[in-house]
Amino acid sequence: MSSLLEQEIYSQPEVITHLLEQETEHITNVVAQLPPFDYVLIAARGSSDHAATYAKYAWPIMAGYPIALAAPSLHTLYHKAPHMRNALVVGISQSGQSPDIVAVLEEGKRQGRPTLAITNDGGSPLAAAADHVIELHAGRERSVAATKTYTAQLAVMMLFAAAWSGNPQRMTELRRLPEIMRQTLEMSAPLAQRAERYRYMDQCVVIGRGYNYATAFELGLKLKELTYVMATSYSSADFRHGPIATVDTGLPVFLVAPRDATYDDMLDLARDLKQRGAELLVISEEQEILSQATTPLALPPAVPEWLSPITAILLGQVLALHLTLAKGLDPDVPRGLQKVTRTL
Incomplete structure (x- = not known):
């Protein structure tokens, strides 16, 4: 079930x-x-x-x-x-x-x-x-x-x-958005197998910019609350202002990089991170940047950039789900959490 x-x-x-x-x-x-x-x-x-x-x-x-x-x-x-x-x-x-x-x-x-x-x-x-x-x-x-x-x-x-x-x-x-979402979920089938590679991951970085700055933080949150991975989220610009020094060989880095106004910047960052030895997981529809990734996460083509945060987070949710299962965790009962959080 x-x-x-x-x-x-x-x-x-x-x-x-x-x-x-x-x-x-x-x-x-x-x-x-x-x-x-x-x-x-x-x-x-x-x-x-x-x-x-x-x-x-x-x-x-x-x-x-x-x-x-x-x-x-x-x-x-x-x-x-x-x-x-x-x-x-x-x-x-x-x-x-x-x-x-x-x-x-x-x-x-x-x-x-x-x-x-x-x-x-x-x-x-x-x-x-x-x-x-x-x-x-x-x-x-x-x-x-x-x-x-x-x-x-x-x-x-x-x-x-x-x-x-x-x-x-x-x-x-x-x-058109619901149909684009269905297409995205249909394309997510390979993620169950790809998640197995990261079952022992305990930290990662998640980077987005512009419309998908929000996606970087939401994906980071899903990874933290479901898989207990210490996922730290940044904009690509802020990441260059110091945190990039933390990149070492094998560090998993998620890049949310659909074709939009931020794409060229994200592509330059992907090339830089690859040279530094990072392991890239890239969410995009563009083969140029997907080819930089150890784990490409392909989006449907021709999605308007202002709608891309929904398609991008769908792939992030599916990957987080399968990574949770790969780690032997219950996706419905994250430790120490409850559905309604009341803060003052």
Whole structure:
């Protein structure tokens, strides 16, 4: 019998299909109803914070809005809420239960700012604190490690980006996303065998940039919580500012490198790392950079760059699943973790 995690990974094309059906018109209407704002302040933790990091790139690129990531402890531990003048305040949480994220939205409302909750629970405290609620429609996520709720959060970020962009082509591209996801999962079959090579891996580096900076952190989190590997995530630019000195022969390095504005930089880094003796695991559709890898992880061709974080993380989730099994671990019961984490 397959694990809950595996079932939820492979359910994601259907989850995103349902989300697009339920929320495309709603989000378009919310965008039309929002009062003027100059920037977006987003509060989130864990995987939700990685979805916010994706928005930090997608929303300025496609809509021009600057994004600030909130420090929730300012509200709950220091009791020094910052000014939110001219902000749209957004909270992202699959459960909607974390008090620190709720506190940010409550303060936004107190300061008279528009507030938006993105959650899988429309009856949660986070939803109650918001003017507008976007539900993920992912169904109950029973595995501890977030998979379908993360890609649903990304899809919501993409829907807002498309609505704000004013470009109908973006919505057309989004409608293709579930089929691209199915194709990606079909291409992931070889990963079960490839994961065996890394069953004794205890540390690695995960690198992405731009839209896929978020993917590097989400993949790193999946590796840590499921396989207990100390996975450290970086942007390719930050990695060059010191951490590259840690690379030694055989160090596993994941590169998330689809064909996009960051590709040439990632290709140069791949060549440099290979010369230094690193063992490369590369997520890309480009044969040029896949050929640098000990373990190539091929993406479908011609995926729009702003959608690539979903296809890239699908491969990362599947690899993390099989590596967990190769290590003899239970993917549904990571040690010391619970599904809902409430932080102050």
